Amino acid sequence: MNPRWRISRILGCVLSVISWLISASVAIGVEPKSxxxxxxxxxxxxxxxxxxxxxxxxxxxxxxxxxxxxxxxxxxxxxxxxxxxxxxxxxxxxxxxxxxxxxxxxxxxxxxxxxxxxxxxxxxxxxxxxxxxxxxxxxxxxxxxxxxxxxxSKLDPVETLKLALDLQPKARQGFIITGSASFDKSWEAIARTKLASFEPRLSLTFLAGLPLESVLERVSALPPDSIVIHLSMFEDGTGRTFVPREVAGKIASAANAPVYSVYDTYIGQGIVGGYMDTFDAVGLAVGSLVQKILAGEQPTGGAIREAETHKFVVDWRQMARWTLNAANLPQGTEIRFREPSVWDQYKSYILAFTAVLLLQSALLILGEIRSRKLAGQLAGESKERMEMAVTSADIGLWNWNAKSDTVWTSERCKELLMLDGRASLTRDEFIDRLRAPDRPLALKRMADALASGVPCIAEYPIDLPDGSERWILSRALAKGGYKDKGPRDHILGVVMDITERKRNEDAIRESEERYRVLAETASDAIITIDRKSVILFANPAAEKIFGHAVSEMLGNDLTMLMPDYLRRVHQVSVDRYLGNGERHISWEGVELPGLHKDGSLIPLELSFAEYISDGERRFTGIVRNVSDRKRAEEELRESEERYRNVVETQSELICRYRPDTTLTFVNDAYCRYFNRSRRDLVGAKWVDLIPQPARAAVLRHMKSIIAHAHTVSYEHEVQRPDGTVGWQHWTDRVILDADGGVVEIQGVGRDLTELRQAESEAVRHRQELAHLTRVSVVGALSGALAHELNQPLTAILSNAQAAVRLISRDPVDAVEIGQILQDIVDDDKRAGHVIQHLRSLLKKDSAIRTRIQVNDLITVSLAICHSDLILKGVPVSQRLAADLPEIDADPVQIQQVLLNLIMNACEAMNGKPAKDRLLLIKSERRDALLRISVVDSGDGIPAEAIKELYQPFFTTKSLGLGLGLPICKWIIEAHGGRLAAKNNSGGGATFFIELPIAEEQRHDRPVSDSVFG
Structure with a gap:
C-alpha cells in the first residue's frame, strides 16, 4: 500500500472523528432558550x-x-x-x-x-x-x-412646573390638563396634591375630564403669562379614547401659551419640555434587568429601584417659538432639535474665509507693488480661494458681465437658485428662476445698481420642485474696470438661504396678529402705559368701559380714568416702585373703582405686569368691569338671606353636608328634632345619628347619590334623643362645582315615625281581622268539620269493639288484631290531621312564611271542605299541573284565601240545580308566577259589583259583612301577588290567585298573558 495514501486515510479518519466530537460536544452543550x-x-x-x-x-x-x-x-x-x-x-x-x-x-x-x-x-x-x-x-x-x-419612574409634575416657572418667571396662572380615564384621574389626584404648594404664587386651574374641544377652546384664549401642563388624556369627557401623544400635539397647536409635560413622547409635538423619563432608556434598563436575571445574577439596588433615566428635556424649536431664554434652563438639560447657528456650523470656515480675505488683501497689495501682470495672476488665484471660502460659508456668488450679458455662478448659487449645470447664463435666464411678478423689479434693481453704484439688497421667494418655497437674500454691487476706475459694467452679488428667518418672522407676525385680534375682541380693557403713566395703547373694550374714545385716551395720563383720591397716590406709588421695587398694592386681581366719562364710579378688577420694550419700562394692565358680578353678588347675598329666613322658619328638617356626611348647615327644626345645638351638629357626621345596623345600607345609598349626581328620595331609621328609633323621609339634591364634582348635598326631611307606627297598627288590625275571618270560616264549616271528625272516631270505636271480641276468642288471631289496631292508628291520625288544620286556622300567631307546594295546599283545603261540599251537593274537579315550583308564603293565610273562595263559589251555586253545579280548581305556571283558579258554575258577578268587589263592607250576600274578599286581597298582595275575578263566558265566575315563585326556582320562560295585563 502506498504510504502516502495510508497517511491520507489515517488523517481523514482522524479529521472525521474530531468533526464528530465537535458536533457532539456542540449538540450536548445546546440548552433550550429562555x-x-x-x-x-x-x-x-x-x-x-x-x-x-x-x-x-x-x-x-x-x-x-x-x-x-x-x-x-x-x-x-x-x-x-x-x-x-x-x-x-x-x-x-x-x-x-x-x-x-x-x-x-x-x-x-x-x-x-x-x-x-x-x-x-x-x-x-x-x-x-x-x-x-x-x-x-x-x-x-x-x-x-x-x-x-x-x-x-419619577414622572414629577413639580419639577416640570419649576422648569416652566424658570422659563416664564412672570407667569401667574397655570392650567393642568387631564382626561376622564382612570389613569387620567390618578394623574389629576397627584397633581392636585403635589402642586398645591405653588399657590398663591401661581393660580392653578384644572381642566379635568372635559371634552377635547372644550380644552382646545380654553387653551386658545388663555390669559397672558400662562403655563399649560398636559399630563394625560386617554379619554375625554365625552367618552372618546385617544393616544395622549396626539392630544398633546393638538393642545400645543391650539394653545396661546407654552405647553409642558412629563412624557418625552410628547417632545416633537409642540410642547416645550419638562422633567421626564425617556421611554427608550426605560426599555434599555428593563432589558438589562431581565438579562441579569436570566444569567442567574442577583440584581443590584434592591427589588424596587428608581430609574436613572429622568432628566430635563426641552424642544429648542419651541423655546424659540415662545422666545424663552435658554440661560434659565437647569444644568444638564437635554436640548433636542437644536439648530446650530451659522457661526456654530461654519466657525472654522468663516475663520478660514477671513484669513483668506486677509491673505488676499496682502497679496493684492504685493501685486500692486510688483506689477499689474502679477496682480492679474494673483487675482485669479484669489478668485479660486474666494470660491472655496464662500462655498464653505454656505454663500453663493454670482457675477453679471453687462458687456457680454453672461452670468457666472458658484456651485452653491446654482444649488440655492435651482440652476442647471451650465458654466454661464444670460441675465434673463438667471432672472427666470424668480417668480414672474418679481422679475421686472429685479431687472430694474440691476439697472439702477449699474447707474448709481449703490449696493442693492433684496429678498425673493424661489419655488422648489416639491411645491415648497425657499427665500433668498441677494446683495449686489456694481463695479467698473481695474481698481473700479472704469465705467460700471458688471455686478457682483452674493445669495444666502434665509428661509428659516422668514418663517420666524412670519411666526412673529402671526403672534402679533393674534395679540391684535385678542386685544380688539377682548371684553376686558387692555391698557399700556409708560413709566410716567402716559397711555400708549388702549383697546376698544376700554372705550366701552370708561366712555372715552381710544383717541381721547392715547397720550393722556392714566389718572384721567381714576377718582380723585386714587389720582393723588398713583404716581407716588409708581415712582416708589421704579425706585426700590416696592409695590403699593397687589398686581393681580385687585379691585379698585374707575371713573367713567360721565363722572360715575365703576367697580373694576385689575391685573397688570411690567415688561421692557426698546429699553423702556412699560406696564400693561387688564381691566374688567365687575359691575354685573358685584350686582350678582349683592343679589346672591340677598337671596341667601331670604333663603336662610325661609329655611329657619320651616317645620321640615333641612341640612347640607359633604360627601363624607359631615354637616355644614342645619336649620332650627333639625336641631329641635335631635335636641342638640347647631354648634354640636355642624362639623359632626349625620351618619352617626343612624342606628348601627342601618348604617351600611344608608352609606351604600349615599355612594349611589354621589356617583350618579341626581336628586333622590329615601327613608331610613334614626336614633331619637329619648333613645327610641324613629323614621325619617329625606329628599337629597347634589350641589356640583364647575368641573361637575359633588361639593355638597342638600337634604330636606320630615319625621315618619308616627306614620310608620300608624302603618304598623293598621297591619296589626288587618291581621286580627284576618284571624277573625278565619274563625268565621271555621264556624261556617263546623258541621262539616264535625262530620270529618265523627267518621274516624266512629271507625276507631268499631275497630276497638271488634278487637275486644277477637281477644276473647281462643286461640287469639294476632294477625287480624294487628290489622284492626293499624286501622285504629290510621283513623286516629286522620282525626288528628283535621284537628291540626283546625288549630292552625284558629291560632292567632304572626305570619310565618315557608316553602310550600300549592297543590298540597289545595288538596288539604278541599279535604277540610270535603263534607261541606257533599252536603251542599257540589262536585269538585281538579286540574293541577304537575311539577310546579314552590312559593314562599304563609300556608295558613293562603289556605284561608282558598277556603274563602271555595265557600263563596259554593254559595254562588246554591240556586242552581244539582246537575248544573261544578267547582273546578286549577293550578298552573305563568312565567315567574303560579296561578290558582277557582271556577264556579253559578250566576256570575253582577256587572255593577265588579268594581266594588274588594271594597270593605261591600257584599252581594244578604247576611255577609263584606270583609272576606278585602282580607283575601290584602293577604295575596302582602305576598307580592294579585287577586282578580272575571265572569265566565258560559256562566259562573272565576277567581284567580297569582303568587310569585320562590326566587331561586325562577327560570327563563316564554312570556304568557296574565289577567293583570
Missing amino acids: EVVVLFSSDTGLPATEAIRRGFRAVLHPNDDNGPDLYEEYLDAARFPGPAHLKAMASLLEAKYSGRPVDVVVALGPTALEFARQRKEKLFPGAKLVFAGIREERAGKLILPPDSFGIV
Missing part, C-alpha cells in the same frame, strides 16, 4: 409602548439569532376597561402558555402589573416578575409576590 412573556398595559399604537419595546429588544435581541424567546401580549386596557376583558385575557393566556416553562414575566404599566400580580402563579408558575412604567408614588403601596423586581 422564555420571556412581556405584558403591555395598552395597545401597540402608543408611542411610549413602542419606545420601551425598542429599548428592551435592543438589549435582549441585538440580532435575530441570539437572546431569549420573547412573547408580547397587549392587554389594551385603555380601550377595553373593566374586569370582564381582563378575565377573558387571562383565559386566553392560560390556554396559550399552559405547560410552557416561562422564566420571566415583564409587566409594563400599572394595569399589566396588577394583572400579573394577581394571576402570575396560575398563568406563569415559577416565573420571576419584572415590572416598569410605574410611578414612584404607586410603588410604595405595592404588595408583590416573591422574586419580583421593578424599575419605578
Whole structure:
C-alpha cells in the first residue's frame, strides 16, 4: 500500500472523528432558550409602548439569532376597561402558555402589573416578575409576590412646573390638563396634591375630564403669562379614547401659551419640555434587568429601584417659538432639535474665509507693488480661494458681465437658485428662476445698481420642485474696470438661504396678529402705559368701559380714568416702585373703582405686569368691569338671606353636608328634632345619628347619590334623643362645582315615625281581622268539620269493639288484631290531621312564611271542605299541573284565601240545580308566577259589583259583612301577588290567585298573558 495514501486515510479518519466530537460536544452543550412573556398595559399604537419595546429588544435581541424567546401580549386596557376583558385575557393566556416553562414575566404599566400580580402563579408558575412604567408614588403601596423586581419612574409634575416657572418667571396662572380615564384621574389626584404648594404664587386651574374641544377652546384664549401642563388624556369627557401623544400635539397647536409635560413622547409635538423619563432608556434598563436575571445574577439596588433615566428635556424649536431664554434652563438639560447657528456650523470656515480675505488683501497689495501682470495672476488665484471660502460659508456668488450679458455662478448659487449645470447664463435666464411678478423689479434693481453704484439688497421667494418655497437674500454691487476706475459694467452679488428667518418672522407676525385680534375682541380693557403713566395703547373694550374714545385716551395720563383720591397716590406709588421695587398694592386681581366719562364710579378688577420694550419700562394692565358680578353678588347675598329666613322658619328638617356626611348647615327644626345645638351638629357626621345596623345600607345609598349626581328620595331609621328609633323621609339634591364634582348635598326631611307606627297598627288590625275571618270560616264549616271528625272516631270505636271480641276468642288471631289496631292508628291520625288544620286556622300567631307546594295546599283545603261540599251537593274537579315550583308564603293565610273562595263559589251555586253545579280548581305556571283558579258554575258577578268587589263592607250576600274578599286581597298582595275575578263566558265566575315563585326556582320562560295585563 502506498504510504502516502495510508497517511491520507489515517488523517481523514482522524479529521472525521474530531468533526464528530465537535458536533457532539456542540449538540450536548445546546440548552433550550429562555422564555420571556412581556405584558403591555395598552395597545401597540402608543408611542411610549413602542419606545420601551425598542429599548428592551435592543438589549435582549441585538440580532435575530441570539437572546431569549420573547412573547408580547397587549392587554389594551385603555380601550377595553373593566374586569370582564381582563378575565377573558387571562383565559386566553392560560390556554396559550399552559405547560410552557416561562422564566420571566415583564409587566409594563400599572394595569399589566396588577394583572400579573394577581394571576402570575396560575398563568406563569415559577416565573420571576419584572415590572416598569410605574410611578414612584404607586410603588410604595405595592404588595408583590416573591422574586419580583421593578424599575419605578419619577414622572414629577413639580419639577416640570419649576422648569416652566424658570422659563416664564412672570407667569401667574397655570392650567393642568387631564382626561376622564382612570389613569387620567390618578394623574389629576397627584397633581392636585403635589402642586398645591405653588399657590398663591401661581393660580392653578384644572381642566379635568372635559371634552377635547372644550380644552382646545380654553387653551386658545388663555390669559397672558400662562403655563399649560398636559399630563394625560386617554379619554375625554365625552367618552372618546385617544393616544395622549396626539392630544398633546393638538393642545400645543391650539394653545396661546407654552405647553409642558412629563412624557418625552410628547417632545416633537409642540410642547416645550419638562422633567421626564425617556421611554427608550426605560426599555434599555428593563432589558438589562431581565438579562441579569436570566444569567442567574442577583440584581443590584434592591427589588424596587428608581430609574436613572429622568432628566430635563426641552424642544429648542419651541423655546424659540415662545422666545424663552435658554440661560434659565437647569444644568444638564437635554436640548433636542437644536439648530446650530451659522457661526456654530461654519466657525472654522468663516475663520478660514477671513484669513483668506486677509491673505488676499496682502497679496493684492504685493501685486500692486510688483506689477499689474502679477496682480492679474494673483487675482485669479484669489478668485479660486474666494470660491472655496464662500462655498464653505454656505454663500453663493454670482457675477453679471453687462458687456457680454453672461452670468457666472458658484456651485452653491446654482444649488440655492435651482440652476442647471451650465458654466454661464444670460441675465434673463438667471432672472427666470424668480417668480414672474418679481422679475421686472429685479431687472430694474440691476439697472439702477449699474447707474448709481449703490449696493442693492433684496429678498425673493424661489419655488422648489416639491411645491415648497425657499427665500433668498441677494446683495449686489456694481463695479467698473481695474481698481473700479472704469465705467460700471458688471455686478457682483452674493445669495444666502434665509428661509428659516422668514418663517420666524412670519411666526412673529402671526403672534402679533393674534395679540391684535385678542386685544380688539377682548371684553376686558387692555391698557399700556409708560413709566410716567402716559397711555400708549388702549383697546376698544376700554372705550366701552370708561366712555372715552381710544383717541381721547392715547397720550393722556392714566389718572384721567381714576377718582380723585386714587389720582393723588398713583404716581407716588409708581415712582416708589421704579425706585426700590416696592409695590403699593397687589398686581393681580385687585379691585379698585374707575371713573367713567360721565363722572360715575365703576367697580373694576385689575391685573397688570411690567415688561421692557426698546429699553423702556412699560406696564400693561387688564381691566374688567365687575359691575354685573358685584350686582350678582349683592343679589346672591340677598337671596341667601331670604333663603336662610325661609329655611329657619320651616317645620321640615333641612341640612347640607359633604360627601363624607359631615354637616355644614342645619336649620332650627333639625336641631329641635335631635335636641342638640347647631354648634354640636355642624362639623359632626349625620351618619352617626343612624342606628348601627342601618348604617351600611344608608352609606351604600349615599355612594349611589354621589356617583350618579341626581336628586333622590329615601327613608331610613334614626336614633331619637329619648333613645327610641324613629323614621325619617329625606329628599337629597347634589350641589356640583364647575368641573361637575359633588361639593355638597342638600337634604330636606320630615319625621315618619308616627306614620310608620300608624302603618304598623293598621297591619296589626288587618291581621286580627284576618284571624277573625278565619274563625268565621271555621264556624261556617263546623258541621262539616264535625262530620270529618265523627267518621274516624266512629271507625276507631268499631275497630276497638271488634278487637275486644277477637281477644276473647281462643286461640287469639294476632294477625287480624294487628290489622284492626293499624286501622285504629290510621283513623286516629286522620282525626288528628283535621284537628291540626283546625288549630292552625284558629291560632292567632304572626305570619310565618315557608316553602310550600300549592297543590298540597289545595288538596288539604278541599279535604277540610270535603263534607261541606257533599252536603251542599257540589262536585269538585281538579286540574293541577304537575311539577310546579314552590312559593314562599304563609300556608295558613293562603289556605284561608282558598277556603274563602271555595265557600263563596259554593254559595254562588246554591240556586242552581244539582246537575248544573261544578267547582273546578286549577293550578298552573305563568312565567315567574303560579296561578290558582277557582271556577264556579253559578250566576256570575253582577256587572255593577265588579268594581266594588274588594271594597270593605261591600257584599252581594244578604247576611255577609263584606270583609272576606278585602282580607283575601290584602293577604295575596302582602305576598307580592294579585287577586282578580272575571265572569265566565258560559256562566259562573272565576277567581284567580297569582303568587310569585320562590326566587331561586325562577327560570327563563316564554312570556304568557296574565289577567293583570
